[in-house]
Amino acid sequence: MHNNNKELTLSAPLSGPVLTLAKVPDPVFASGAMGDGIAIDPLNDTLHSPCAGVVVHVARTGHAVTLRADNGAELLLHLGLDTVELQGEGFSMLVKEGARVSNGQPLLRYDLDKVAQQCKSLVSLMILTNSQDFQARPITLKSVKVGDPLLHIIRRQGSGAQAEVELSGEERVGHVRVAHRGGLHARPAALIRQTAQGFKSTSQLHFDGKSATCNSLIGLMGLAIGEQDDVQVTCQGPDAEAALQALLIALSTALAEDSHAAAPPPMNRHHREAEAGVLHGACAAPGLVGGPLFRLSAISLPVDAGHHDPAQQLQALDAALSVVRSEIDHTLSQAKKHRNTDEEAIFAAHLALLEDPALLDAAQASIEQGTAATHAWSQSIEAQCEVLQQLGSPLLAERANDLRDLKQRVLRALLGEAWHYDVPAGAIVAAHELTPSDLLQLSQQGVTGLCMAEGGATSHVAILARGKGLPCLVALGAALLDQEQGQAVVLDAEGGRLELVPTNERLAEVHQAQLDHQQRRALQQSQAHTPALTRDGVHIEVAANVASSAEAADALANGADGVGLLRTEFLFVDRHTAPDEQEQSLAYQAVLDAMGDKPVIIRTIDVGGDKQLDYLPLPVEANPVLGLRGIRLAQLRPEILDQQLRALLHTRPLSRCRILLPMVTEVDELLHIRQRLDALCIELGVSERPELGVMIEVPAAALLAEQLAEHADFLSIGTNDLSQYTLAMDRDHAGLASRVDAMHPALLRLIAQTCAGAAVHDRWVGVCGALASDPLATPVLIGLGVSELSVSPVQIGEIKDRVRHLDAAQCRRISHDLLKLSSAGAVRHACHQHWPLS
Template identity: 50%
Template structure:
């Protein structure tokens, strides 16, 4: 494909008008592509350039000309002219015919067509805008076949598309959408992620529409629902693999889809006096001060500074927001906040949507300022989603608006003002975005109410995870409430009392007091040992990723830290922390634990976790490459600095070192020798306990050998599950099948416990399985001595252990090793230990 700009001649004689003035929302909104319209002065259509007629409407009113450079030019005479069934039109070319610039393509009776159509305005569009950008547009009178109308420049993507489209046969498959609500943002992001690694052009078709798998908004725009059947096609070198991956992503519900459902409350449709009805997005009761959270946007220059400057500004803003969201993804994953990480990943996919970028860039090329172009591009997509008969897809509008807000703020070069919060604030907004909620101090947010939104929105999911009472879809009337008044939010009942009487306030405060008392009793008990009914103690520790998390772990009664993810020290910076910086951070965390022990895992990067300033060589299969301790061996200066920082912590008895991704005894012995060497250099005579993460099957099988040289073993069920079942835990199409209660996993846990027992070592579980109530009795029954969970879950897990008989757990767990599937295990657990 040529990199030179293509010059297009005017295909008609007449007057050029902006596309936005065309009386058709599909054309005016740029949904078909960017370009202009022409008010024709006669009835003849000329070829704007040399090329081939790739499509000709049977009625003769429209055609697509594919230029030699690869640009597809649509010429559509009039609006709604397809209804004329060809009356008044005469095509002078046929499909597949090659034409020269200025050659006559269509003749039409202008008077006859004008009488039967909505408008004679003829649109001239570049319909493959992902590959070509129209520019240098002019207004005023033009002569058909003579006047230069516009130039079209390649934007760098056509080459790959053309290569893939010409590579091999097209493969087809059908898939049934299994995601509740259809292909909305997160499922569409999963489909995009499934297709991304492959060299293939993948498209999804439904209801006469098609979308590239690379376009999240395009997939959402298909308007599918759960149970719909779509057609998937793939072409390119990796067509077969890409087709299978996309079909799996469409048909397999991800873990994020198993979020606790909100409680929809049947309610009156509107305000009842001072009480506003809505939908419960996150249950709970709150009394607080109403704080308005209006979506103010900064003032943006509407006058462009030139196309080059505006392209640079837009690219810079997009890169900044991409970096911010990516940091949020990494931060959430480092804290094992899977749902939040998935939501931020979906936002990243929306930001990277090629249709969104192409629409904005085309507008910039047409002379629009960067801010206005991006705002308009988002508006086109949100209008399309609002028009769909699917409430779940309409809720994704807030996600797009959230992205627009962040990009426009970057373009303005500043930050939006922070709201002034009360001690107990109940936020009030038209709608609320995830980034707006998570940036506010949690301790000051008692709840929130929105006029719009829904119970399945991303901010609702985050509110449930954070325990923030939330009422959504309360109607526009709620926005008339003034800030500063005291209100009662009973989200579980679906009500906001905007003018509570004294008795109502008193009752709500009494209920909150009772809840606080119950919480206080639960937390007080959390500081006691978790002893089973038959007197067996199970340690319940906390997984943490920061000093604040350590303080929270102590507050929640954790018996210690079962896993400190040291990645927090390496994120959001542009260079490696030195040994002294690390020592100070580790020391602060150990000090905060008030005498309890911290198990500190060495840096675990590689695979799906990377640091921009710590480049590792590219790998064809990163999940099986330089991960965990292997990356430490590959970059010994990083491992040595971390071990030096850890060995400087005092007292060392309170610090245990945990080594990730160990596969055999030789690796463990090598690290122990390195610890001895660094300790000798520092003059340290004491040695910390060293443990091994059991994350790969070989480590579980060799647990008896590892336990001879390790002080303890800690099972990382997330990675152990993916390696044992040969299912990538990051694969969007397999998430629902990756179950830690699979009998194979339970056997590996038992093998680990038995191997450790030969040398008197204890075994803990620090993976996500330890936090799952259904798994707790099984793990205890298999002999696990420590469960490390999120700090907030410590009271709950301890309370659950106190209700168990370890003897019964052992008998049941032993029997579960012989069950055929994870589903069978879960059914047995539910029968023996039903969860409330």
């Protein structure tokens, strides 16, 4: 007799990087429908037994084998995804059904190259098929070698003991098989809870020796009910029969297909093989730094001395919950408006969690004993997260993240502005995705670098990170969040790499590079106020992108030759009425005053797309980025632009005020506004005309640059939008962020065409998009004919220094050859060869 209750440790059946099931690019495995387990992307050609046991099944096509371990756990070992379609070709099974095998014994061999070429993915799985009786807990999520300990298998409490339910008065009992993909995770559980709430009777689910009331979302998820599991439903009360029937239907009717259940395909295998211990992402802000990695998961609370007035604390918690509820309601209505059903379902589950009795009762009980609302809420959420994570299901562990998200939001509402993250200075911060307010908070706390699992390289957070000089990587993938707290890492933002296991030598080398960089920055700053001339005497104006007079003052102090882009949206957003002419005029004048005697380029309002105004309801658009944006909005609501132009014409001296029009696609738009400006000048008795420029951010404008330059005083290229419109890739799309690169030869051709068109009419061309701030691009832009670069204020010294080390004639010769290259990667590589970054 074997001891059925002993804990079993499974060893790795293959060598390679380990993935949680949630990351497997197959919805059935990823949802946990087959059972709990783990996956490996194999680097070897033989599958070994993870434990001693008996072979209970061998797949006809030789790609999978099922073992029963001596403690009764049944394990499916499945090599590759969709490998059944190879019909056994490339596989040789080394064991027969019924055979007894020892731990580590080879079970099957396969032809690595042949199978890799023909199947969807080599990612292989070890699945606990009787997860109802056992639970799997991962020991490691790093790379493993055959034989390394990989999973603990633990017998579930009460498994096998049938729950006995006492039937009484009005109780009704039913049995049903659960049809929801992945079982009762948050969204199906929210549906069950909602169904039960429609009746007066109390309802419970019973599964695997445990019970939960249908009123508690967390209780329901805590039962760890899988797809196709049989559950018992009991209802007691006046409408018990109706409640029972409704719940049986809700449990046996699957939700619409989970469109986001399919994980993204794994990265190119060989690329990752060569890069063990490295995560790849997109560079949002450049820099090379080393330091401890800290995951942002929780707001740290001060120690609670207790003895608070319960009534006061309950009131505070209620108020905070209301604030968060209305925030989520807003998100929900936006999601409905944009028909974003995934988002809607997730936030509906968040709302349900906020009303969950399991959470609220626990928090209330603590508060009644004198605990502060902050600590009571925090502890009640953490207790529930613990429950979900103990279940060993990746899907339910992800639900714990939803709870933590709510913990943060409610704590922020309770603490007001008093909260801050407990992150040491010098840390590299890892997060799922940071908000602009997070970033501002963290930069004040002296963190060294930022990395995000999601996010786009041109998001507002990325713009802020560049402004603060904080290296930032985005789109690193969920593996980022599995890293240990405090481990030493190297963030090489330009290289798009996060090195997870750097040697001491590498850390020392990066530390020295940081010191050298600081000294070089100090030298650049000391020379930032002198003009930027190339070695052969070409003057390049280095201006700043700003959004307020305070930032303009900062830019002047940093050596800016002017403001290359003042975003006027800052006056219009986060308010309920439009700013009047006088308020606008004072704000623009303040920026002119802050810049001494330097020119200031002010862009007219550019809302629409991802920027909406409460007091300017725009029609709902299926594709807002291609809709009423920039100058198109001015045509729809001319009074807004008129008011802005009047405010600009009140500034003095007008010779230093230059007006820039966003999103222009044709000459008529420019001519129309030029006539409007002339009419307003006559009306206001202004004899001087401010210069009028056009933003080149739509491919049509770049292609018509010569015609536009005939009627404009200057052209300014917005590379962020020009990239997304040219490449047909949303710049905030996490999966595409790394490919929205303005160094793409197609973009460089549009820049070259813009400069050539402007030169015909002797107009100058500037660049105010993110590309202007990238020192690698400086020689290319100069070579293509750009004479003004508008960058974030902290980068002025660095970009001026870069200009001084270049020869403009050589830049021209080489840049035109770069237009013939085939990809952004090839262009960047050539730039590193010709103009290495010091």
